[in-house]
Amino acid sequence: MTVYGVGLGPGDADLVTVKGKQILESVDVVYSPGRLSRTVALNHVPESRIGDLDFPMTRDPDELRRAWKEAAAEVAEQAKSSDVAFVTLGDPNVYSTFGHLRRTLDAFHPEVELEVVPGVSAMTAFATALGVEIESGTGLSLREAANGAAPTGPDRMILFKVTDAVATHEGLTDAGYDVKFGRRLFMEQGETLVTSDPKEIEERDYYTLAYAEREGLERDVATAEFDGVDSEGSA
Ligand SMILES: C[S@@+](CC[C@H](N)C(=O)[O-])C[C@H]1O[C@@H](n2cnc3c(N)ncnc32)[C@H](O)[C@@H]1O
Structure with missing residues (x-):
């Protein structure tokens, strides 16, 4: 069996x-x-x-x-x-x-x-919940950030086990990252919360992750050339 x-x-x-x-x-x-x-x-x-x-x-x-x-x-x-x-x-x-x-x-x-x-991991579900697109050609790293840890290095990181959002936020912003947090994403039990303000999630909740992206990253996506096109389809 x-x-x-x-x-x-x-x-x-x-x-x-x-x-x-x-x-x-x-x-x-x-x-x-x-x-x-x-x-x-x-x-x-x-x-x-x-x-x-x-x-x-x-x-x-x-x-x-x-x-x-x-x-x-x-x-x-x-x-x-x-x-x-x-x-x-x-x-x-x-x-x-x-x-x-x-x-x-x-x-x-x-x-x-x-x-x-396999199941839908928070590792992928975060992108939809936080409204983040990981564009083709870009890297994404997974790290843990328990007890206020603020790992740095990669341009884009998902951080699991964020138990002290305020300290993690401080460490990452000091190192030049923009940070967004997600709590209880796609869960029936409790409110889904997405915020860039760590004070909103000061209270510890194990089901919290963060997405950190280095400030000022250049985006180079093919569809960016549609910017400025009106609803009739002409530029
Ligand atoms: C022990 S790991 C388990 C990961 C799980 N096996 C997965 O694939 O998503 C637990 C961590 O995943 C993250 N996590 C899992 N589910 C989550 C959810 N629904 N919302 C936010 N974070 C979640 C949190 O950072 C949490 O501390």
């Missing part, structure tokens, strides 16, 4: 892929590592098919390894008799808890068949 790692997308139940939904509807047990992913999964699966896994609120590596060994043992046991799914928000292979499960299954239960169903 198969263990499916299913990406649920950013949080809106309608942004689960068709394939992801089909798998959630077909497997016997759907394991969810967190409250939010459980809420999204419940749009597609009855509560009776949601499986519980215990994850301690700790950063202690030994305790975490022990918890993942127990979780993997439970998932592997269930997978002996039925297909199961393990859901994560966004994509299962982007900064996700699914990586811990996959590594632990590989190490202790190599007989388990794994299949990943």
Whole structure:
């Protein structure tokens, strides 16, 4: 039988892929590592098919390894008799808890068949939500910016895990970046918030990201030549 790692997308139940939904509807047990992913999964699966896994609120590596060994043992046991799914928000292979499960299954239960169903990651959903276009030919880097960190270097960056927006904003603007924040994008739970003012999101919320672009970047896009064309189509 198969263990499916299913990406649920950013949080809106309608942004689960068709394939992801089909798998959630077909497997016997759907394991969810967190409250939010459980809420999204419940749009597609009855509560009776949601499986519980215990994850301690700790950063202690030994305790975490022990918890993942127990979780993997439970998932592997269930997978002996039925297909199961393990859901994560966004994509299962982007900064996700699914990586811990996959590594632990590989190490202790190599007989388990794994299949990943990609999901809409915040890494791509941010562009629509923040009204940003990553034009062809330009680079885009992904970084983490927890606890006020302000990584610099690339011309364009998406920053995950923005927990101190004010400090991150200060560091980035001092380094010459324009910054836009997005909180709870495409989520049903809570208001989507897009702002360039870090004070509006002073309060910590883990589901916050930022887009930083070096000030004064030159844009060189083919369609720019339409600028100045009137509605009749003449210049
Ligand atoms: C552990 S990572 C998980 C990423 C996820 N696997 C994905 O592909 O989107 C969590 C970080 O992703 C970002 N994130 C995920 N979903 C988000 C959303 N709906 N709105 C804003 N940020 C989000 C936040 O920066 C958050 O701290």
